Amino acid sequence: MADDPANMSSTIPEFLVWPMKNELRLITAVVIALALVSSAVAEAAPSRPMDEDAAVALLVRALKHDRVYANRISLGCLTYNTEETTNAYFQFALREKHDAKCGGDPETSPVVRRYRVYRRSGKIDRWQPTDDSWHRYDPAKIK
Numbered sequence: 394m395a396d397d398p399a400n401m402s403s404t405i406p407e408f409l410v411w412p413m414k415n416e417l418r419l420i421t422a423v424v425i426a427l428a429l430v431s432s433a434v435a436e437a438a439p440s441r442p443m444d445e446d447a448a449v450a451l452l453v454r455a456l457k458h459d460r461v462y463a464n465r466i467s468l469g470c471l472t473y474n475t476e477e478t479t480n481a482y483f484q485f486a487l488r489e490k491h492d493a494k495c496g497g498d499p500e501t502s503p504v505v506r507r508y509r510v511y512r513r514s515g516k517i518d519r520w521q522p523t524d525d526s527w528h529r530y531d532p533a534k535i536k
Contacts (some may be wrong), residue, residue, distance in 0.1 A: 398503070411468070420506070421473060442480075442512035442513050443491070443510075443512050443515065445475060445478065445483055448482075448483040448485075448510040448512065449473050449475075449483070449485060449510075451510055451515055451517070452473065452485060452508055452510050452517060453468070453473070455517060455530065455532075460532075461532050461533035461535050466489065466505065467495070469490075469494075469495070470490065470495035471487050471488065471490060471505060472487070472488045472489075472490050472502070473485050473486075473487060473488075474486045474488060475487060476507070480512070481511060481512060481513075482509045482510060482511045482512060482518075483509065483510050483512070484507065484508070484509045485507065485508050485509075485510070486504050486506075486507050487504065487505045487506045487508070488502040488503065488504055488505065489501075489503050489505060490502070504520060506535070507519065507520035508520070508530070509527060516529070516530070517529075518530060519528035519535065522534065527530045
């Protein structure tokens with residue numbers, strides 16, 4: 394009867410069972426935490442760099458979501474021109490669209506703002522013309 398596995402738990406002293414239960418809980422918690430962290434990291438970092446279409450779509454989504462130009466110009470009256478393409482980023486110029494719907498001189502297309510969208514991280518920078526430098530996209534500073 395002493396070798397019966399069903400009765401083994403009754404023969405293990407209680408002072409040994411309690412630490413094993415806590416150890417099992419700790420191991421379970423660590424495994425769950427690692428699974429959650431690894432899935433979050435996998436979602437945060439794209440497996441391959443984005444292409445130009447995905448980069449402009451990301452920029453448009455950010456500008457719409459943050460309503461950056463809501464009080465100045467309709468997003469339908471902006472065009473997104475690619476000015477530079479590197480292995481690291483795409484650089485876009487947002488220009489006013491001048492036509493019958495949006496108004497303005499159709500012979501001109503002034504730049505409203507320049508942005509860079511980084512291929513791997515999806516981070517967005519904006520060009521600050523006053524000091525000729527790039528800064529992290531912060532909608533509060535643009536509105």
